[in-house]
Amino acid sequence: MSERVAVYGTGTIGSGQATLSIGNGFETVVLGHSKGGQERCWQTISQNWDDLIAAGLATTHAKGAALNRLTITDDPAALAECTFVFEAVAENPTVKRDVYQTIRRNTAAGTVIASTTSSLEADVLAGLCEDPAHFLVAHPFQPVHLQPLVEVVPCTATADEAMAQAKALLVMLHRQVVILRKSVPGFLVNRFAQALFRESLDLLEKGVATAEDIDRAVKYAMGMRYASIGLLEYFDAVGFDLEKTIAENTYPSLCNTREVQTIVKKGIRSGCTGQKAGKGLYSWDEESLADFHARLLKPFLPSVMEWSARE
Template sequence: MNTPLKHLAVVGAGGMGSGIAALFAARGAQVVLIDPVDGALDRARASIARQLGVYAAGGEGEAMARIRMSPDLDAAAECDLVIEAVPENLELKRGIFAKLDAICAPGAIFATNTSGLSINALASAVTRRERFVGTHFFTPADVIPLVEVVRNDDTSEATVAAVMDALRAVGKRPVLVRRDIPGFIANRIQHALAREAISLLEKGVASAEDIDEVVKWSLGIRLALSGPLEQRDMNGIDVHHAIASYLYQDLENRQEPSELLRGKVERGELGAKSGQGFYAWSPERRERVLREKSEALAELAAWLERKAGGG
């Protein structure tokens, strides 16, 4: 890694935390993965071994040797960068950062992996607000190239530069979110898309399978190469304006989750992890889909990187 941030702590050994640990270790960083929950580190060890097998190209053993595991936050004391990746609970995260603030050296940078919690609210738990950022990775964290780096009101330019350099050094494509807003960039766009898709399903316009088919094989395949604003330029902003003039009024704009969504949560139909969501998921199907999609995403990301680099 060509960055001064070579010693990393990841707090939280779930799917996201283990993916972040695997990513940095595969690129040469020394990593300590921290989680006090019984069995969490053993599960992470198996998960990391599988993840490294996707892209470490035979160097899995060396990468794994760079990962130390500990149940104690004190293990982060000497690290340059600490990335927290625990569940999306504001007070849980704040409590962890308050402890880390007392443990870690003054020069350490803190980063929170959150999908949309306020970075300002999280940073208020520490005395080093200028050395605190959000780093929103995407699942699987070791495969999806983009990371949203989110400032709080006091984040220094030096901190932003150091974190973005560290992410680039492990092959990520960081973008800077200049303002702390709910959901940042990706989840605001993703939830707008999901809200419309769920509304179409709820209204009986099409099946879940066909709605997903439309997105994957029209919008999705195009979005891999051209973002929505560039696409508006390509199509013509006047054309978009003309369509928006009649379509916006008919789009889903509810302010609360739909009854369909609420009902599924109440019945425990939580998706792949519970066996039923919009689709039925056996344990075997879940594992197969996770493996196949991780491999396919890694291949797609590598192809896109080659295209972007002119290769």
């Protein structure tokens, strides 16, 4: 394959991106500064393959072949032959600027840098990067190696050929590509998610429903519905007249706060910040975490059948 892929960053996003690219036959370099991070990255990628094997979607032979395509290093000179670099480091502009400088020093002219940022706008990051014509955002979703969507966002200077190169690579990685015409905070999916989170937390604070019932409503209505049809397709199916009536009845009472809600602030103060803390809106132990992990992967496993068999 003509592309040689690199991933700068050894965290969850970087590990998932590397799992995906080696699974699709690409020689892949992962760059990470700490030995601990490099080791965790290797273990995560290996576990990702073990999950596929357990689901009957890959073989140990395919795993071995994929891992042979992987290089994890702290030496930026390993980027020399890479033509496309996914940046997957902390959401800190200073950190990202240093990474972009390292990439540009160690790659050929025209190498595309694609940030996996979930919140920083493309033009802000492009301002930190030499050669913004070959910079863009390619925002994936966790688990990166399983969930197929990637939001591609150009900066104002991104060249057409860089966009075409990014889309072509992502299609070869069996991704569904959404291209934004302009950058907005949170892009598309995180804007949708924040609207749902805001409303859900407001309903919790008002005592309208429990977390369990809110999640049940999402899983067994919205989640099932929008797994096969689009949100705006459904709007058309309902029709403008009825949707207008529903909007008139609900818009006045929807949450419109512009501040982080009290339930979140209290959780942070008390240390009840979610799964890693063992308690957030739910309580989490080993059994519930394992169940969550299995349910998280299940909908996406069929999407890897084509690439996980590569050897």
